[in-house]
Amino acid sequence: TWLDMSTWGKGVAFVNGFNLGRYWKEGPTKTVLPARTAASGGR
Structure with missing residues (x-):
């Protein structure tokens, strides 16, 4: 999951x-790539 804030x-x-x-x-x-989300499998 990521957010495009451009x-x-x-x-x-x-x-x-x-x-x-x-x-x-x-x-x-x-x-922004939330570290907690990335660490838990990228839901």
């Missing part, structure tokens, strides 16, 4: 109540 502005990302963190289009990060 068209998003500024805010906080939550998935199923889990806080992934803040994002801002000015930063270098455009996608």
Whole structure:
């Protein structure tokens, strides 16, 4: 699972109540891969 934030502005990302963190289009990060999801099999 991943999030493409290239068209998003500024805010906080939550998935199923889990806080992934803040994002801002000015930063270098455009996608987020939650480590907990990746470690549990990538559901």
